[in-house]
Amino acid sequence: MTTRIPRIAPSEITPPEVYFDRRRFLTGALAASAGAVLARAGAAVLPSAAGAPLQYTNDAAESVGALVHAPEQDETPNSWEQITHYNNYYEFGTSKSDPAAYAGQLQVRPWSLAVAGEAERTGTFALEDFLKPYALEERIYRFRCVEAWSMVIPWVGFPLAQLLQQFKPTSRAKFVAFETLYRPSQMPGQRMPILQWPYREGLRIDEAMNPLAFMVVGLYGRVLPNQSGAPLRLIVPWKYGFKSIKAIVRIVFSEQQPVTTWSQAAPNEYGFYANVNPHVPHPRWSQATERRIGAPLFHERQATLMFNGYAPEVAYLYKGMDLHQYF
Numbered sequence: 001m002t003t004r005i006p007r008i009a010p011s012e013i014t015p016p017e018v019y020f021d022r023r024r025f026l027t028g029a030l031a032a033s034a035g036a037v038l039a040r041a042g043a044a045v046l047p048s049a050a051g052a053p054l055q056y057t058n059d060a061a062e063s064v065g066a067l068v069h070a071p072e073q074d075e076t077p078n079s080w081e082q083i084t085h086y087n088n089y090y091e092f093g094t095s096k097s098d099p100a101a102y103a104g105q106l107q108v109r110p111w112s113l114a115v116a117g118e119a120e121r122t123g124t125f126a127l128e129d130f131l132k133p134y135a136l137e138e139r140i141y142r143f144r145c146v147e148a149w150s151m152v153i154p155w156v157g158f159p160l161a162q163l164l165q166q167f168k169p170t171s172r173a174k175f176v177a178f179e180t181l182y183r184p185s186q187m188p189g190q191r192m193p194i195l196q197w198p199y200r201e202g203l204r205i206d207e208a209m210n211p212l213a214f215m216v217v218g219l220y221g222r223v224l225p226n227q228s229g230a231p232l233r234l235i236v237p238w239k240y241g242f243k244s245i246k247a248i249v250r251i252v253f254s255e256q257q258p259v260t261t262w263s264q265a266a267p268n269e270y271g272f273y274a275n276v277n278p279h280v281p282h283p284r285w286s287q288a289t290e291r292r293i294g295a296p297l298f299h300e301r302q303a304t305l306m307f308n309g310y311a312p313e314v315a316y317l318y319k320g321m322d323l324h325q326y327f
């Protein structure tokens, strides 16, 4: 069984200059269409900004289809090195370098996912079967950690809304919860009581249906590396990074708001909603500004944007809510 994760021979990897030309072209062409997905038609031939033909070569049938919604088009993505060597993944330790050092020991094949709870379709699926219905897209999103650092990251994946369409949560389902693999033999951090394992996260169903909520299987057109949450993680770009749970093995639709790891560990510091909000400081530091990873050492910190800059797309979800209360 093949997966739709791009498999790219080293010789086929698009050089960064070409990659970013393509990105600029697509940004212009598609930025307005948050839901647009190009037909999944094998290796797409896309003109570069300079007009020269550009073949985005992946495994022929497994091409990344399109870049959709890139409101941060003027921001340069962080490098592969930065994105994969400055990580939070407590299952492998608490330092930023631990995931790159230790996540290689995690075996991500075979992998299965359980879907349970208030949904018409539930069950346990091999990853390959689980991923079959989805056409992959590329999304370049800002990523803002609650620790006040940020990056810009070109993810590959599919909208979480499409997953919900597959499993059809019932009208009783108000939330969707996610759970990370629990495998202390390969995840050394889980042998220590750093957090209550397994790591858990969740969203309201309407948040999960927002077109920006994204299930990720790749990065820079390559298969997601372990330290970044392979084989499947969530990305919720308008929320602090801890909502973006890695190495998902279980998805549960529920009527009740699920328990989530960080709000359980420190409820006064990390809320369930965790929307990026420069006006609500963390009890121990300001959230008004952020440090962009890779920026020159004495570069000014940059202003943090409400909902991480995605307010036009997501603010409707929180109408009438006191955003100071629901941090």
Ligand code: MTE
Pocket (backbone or CB within 6 Å): 086, 087, 088, 089, 090, 091, 145, 146, 180, 199, 227, 228, 229, 240, 241, 242, 243, 244, 245, 246, 247
């Ligand atoms: N998921 C799991 N399972 N374990 C974790 O420790 N850390 C979270 C989130 N997802 C974490 C996790 C936090 S705090 C952040 S900021 C992001 O992953 C970091 O993602 P990155 O390492 O890809 O930048």
